[in-house]
Structure formats: C-alpha cells, structure tokens
Amino acid sequence: MPVRLTAGRGGRAVRVVAGVGVLGGLTAALAAGLRGLAVPLPASVVAMLLVWAGLLGLEWWRPPLARGWAAALDPAVGFLGRWMALFFVPPLVMLPQAPAPQAGELGRVALLVGLGLLVTLSTTGWLAQVLARRRADAGPVPPRAAAPRGRPPGRVAVCWGAVALGAVPGAWAGLRPASVLLWLGVTVAAFAAGAWLQARLGARLPAGLGAFGRRAAVSLFHPVLFGALVTLGALRLADAPLPAYRTGDLLHPGAGDLLMALLDPAVAALGVLLYRQRALLRACAAPLLGTLAVAAPLALATAALGAGLLGLSADYARAVIPRSVTTPIAIPIAEMLGAHPGITAAIVVLTGVLGAVFGPPVLDALGVRGPVARGLAIGASAHGIGTAALVTEDPPAAAVSGVAFALMAALSALAVGLPPVRALLLAWATGG
Secondary structure, three states: OOOOOOOOHHHHHHHHHHHHHHHHHHHHHHHHHHHHHHHHHHHHHHHHHHHHHHHHHHHHHHHHHHHHHHHHHHHHHHHHHHHHHHHHHHHOOOOOOOOOOOOOHHHHHHHHHHHHHHHHHHHHHHHHHHHHHHHHHHHHOOOOOOOOOOOHHHHHHHHHHHHHHHHHHHHHOOOOHHHHHHHHHHHHHHHHHHHHHHHHHEEEEEEEEHHHHHHHHHOOOOHHHHHHHHHHHHHOOOOHHHHOOOOOOOOOHHEEEEEEEHHHHHHHHHHHHHHHHHHHHOOHHHHHHHHHHHHHHHHHHHHHHHHHHOOOOOHHHHHOOOOOOOOOHHHHHHHHHHHOOOHHHHHHHHHHHHOOOOOHHHHHHOOOHHHHHHHHHHHHHHHHHHHHHHHOHHHHHHHHHHHHHHHHEEEEEHOOHHHHHHHHHHHHHHHO
C-alpha cells in the first residue's frame, strides 16, 4: 500500500507534486524507450493505457493495492484534470508562427470542420443508440462524479495577475526568470479570467435565449480562446518575441514550455480516470467499444478525404486530420503527421466549441435519446469541450462522454501510429 502523506494543504501539495512527477517520469521513460525502438506512438497515450491496465491488473490481483495507488495519485489527477484546458493555450499563442493559409483556406477549413462534425456526430449517435438498445443489460449510467473544487477563477486571476505585475521590474531589467514568470502569470491570469467571465455571463444571460443561445454566447468566452487571445495581445503590446514564450528547449524554457510540459502527465492521468469508471465501462462495454471502433477511423478518414477534396494546402490538410481528438493527444498526433501543433490546436478547439453549441440540438433533431448514445456521440465528436458542456445539463451523459473522448483519442493515436494507416491518411489529405 502506498505510504499516506500528511493531511492538510501542505501534504496535498506534496502529493500533487509527487504524483505529477511519477506520471511525468513514466511518460519520459516510455518516450525514450519508444524512440529507441523507433515506434512512432505518443508516449503519453502509451502511459495512459499502461496506467489503466496496471490498475485493472492490480484490481484483479489485490483490490486494496489498486485502490491505494489510485488514491495516492488522486491529488495529482485532480490537479491535472482541473487545469488541463490551460495547457492548450500555448499552442494557440504560437499560432501566428504557423504557415499562412492560402486565399479562402480558412473558410474551407471551417466548412470541413462543420461538415465533419455533423457526420461524426450523427453516425456515432445513431450507432450508439442501436447498440445501446440491443444491450439490454447495460443498466443505468451512474452520474458523473463531481470535479475537484479549486480556488474560484476570479481569485486565481487576481493572484496570478499580481504575480505577473510583481515580475515586471525584473523582466524590464532583462532577467530571464522574471520574464518567464511574467508571461506565466499573464497566461494563467487570462485563462482564469476567461473562466470567471464565462461563469458570470452564463449566470446573467436571459432565459429567453434558450439552451442553444446560452451555449453559443458563453462559448465566445471559452477560457482557452480568451486566455490565448489575451496572452498573445500582451506579448504584442510588450513587443516580446514569440520564440521566447515557447523555446522548445527544456533547459531554457519559456512560460509556454512550462505549461506544455504538463500535457504528458495530464494525458497519463486519464488512465486513473478510466480505472475509476471501470463499472461504467463494464456496463456499457458493447456500445462504447462498438461505436468507437467505427468513430475513430471514420473521423480520421473523413477529415483526410475532405481535406483532399477541398484542396487544402499540405500544412492545413495534415493539421485537420485529428480534429475530433482531444488537444493533449491531438498535438502528438499532429507531430506524427508533420503538422503544425498550433494549427491543430486551433482546429480541435473550434471543433469542440461547435460540438458544445450544436451537438445537443443536432442529436435532438436526429432523435438520439438516452445518456449512453448522447454521451458517446458528444465525446467522440467534440471531445473534452463538448463533455464539459454536458456536465450541468446531462451528468449521466457527461460520464459516458468523458470515457468516450479518452478512448477515442487513444484509438486514434494508435491508428495513426501504424505506418500504413498514417501513409494512407496523408495520401488522401495531400494527394501525395
């Protein structure tokens, strides 16, 4: 049984740091091993699957040991889950360094994302509903567990804004650590401010707008989009070079590198969440696995074929392929495909926002009912952002959606990791 650390804030902070270190160390070791074996798979996805399989194996062998390890990792898992969306901000901040689109290309990308979302959503929802009906012994879906509560976003924004202001004199004097702290403070404060504005706006919108209108309005202040825009604007105003924000060198990191370094342990932590949802996985195994076995290749293929038919440039054609995969795993997939991670991150966020706004009304119009079918459709097509929109409206569907988007991402990464599949997708997308 893992050693219990001292209770209280200090003990919890130690457990968070220790858990993040364990998950990050596992991912780093796997990355080195995969590189040595020339296996082009994201180490974070392999780590997630190993954590999940390891805990399930311990549960079969010695249940108290499995639950003890899961409990030991819970503080780190809660921290990473609560802040995972923040780690998506740096790739969007670096988007201006991406290759410029051709004339009219952004419109074609938006068309492809919208049509692809509709195809994935409708196909997945229909198939999940058929399989869920045939699985009569699936039983009721348990409600989604409440997310760990941290400090209110308004307080976080004020605290990190104060950190950023305190670092200004040192950054002005040319001290690199102060400059890193300044832009780290700006990024976290802007992200938290977006979350605060989104919550305030959601509470103040008139009921007459309806669920669809409220979702559309609130999505404009999504913390990832708001945080990236504010951070990029601040960098421009300060005339700070973008390469200093994300250097790509962990020996001399920028603020973006520090945040991006937490993406790998955050993905690995999804293995603990999948273990926690093992009862749901058993109850809905047939609809989940049957639907996602179709949804993952369908989403990849339609994106690649659509990019080729619409004549997207190679940079944007590669970047759009993992559009239905959650950002922490879409970025490694983009790197396997030779795509710019910033473009992929922007496309994935756009897909999630559109899925959160239009997904439920589309499913209503298609007659897709039941938490299993709706959760699977949203999770497979709109990943984490769509799942977050279900938390307050349909908690049972959100539970299914959370499992679905994690498994969807894993299946997509494993598929793209196969050289023949990757070559075929690239050929469809770029005409090569």
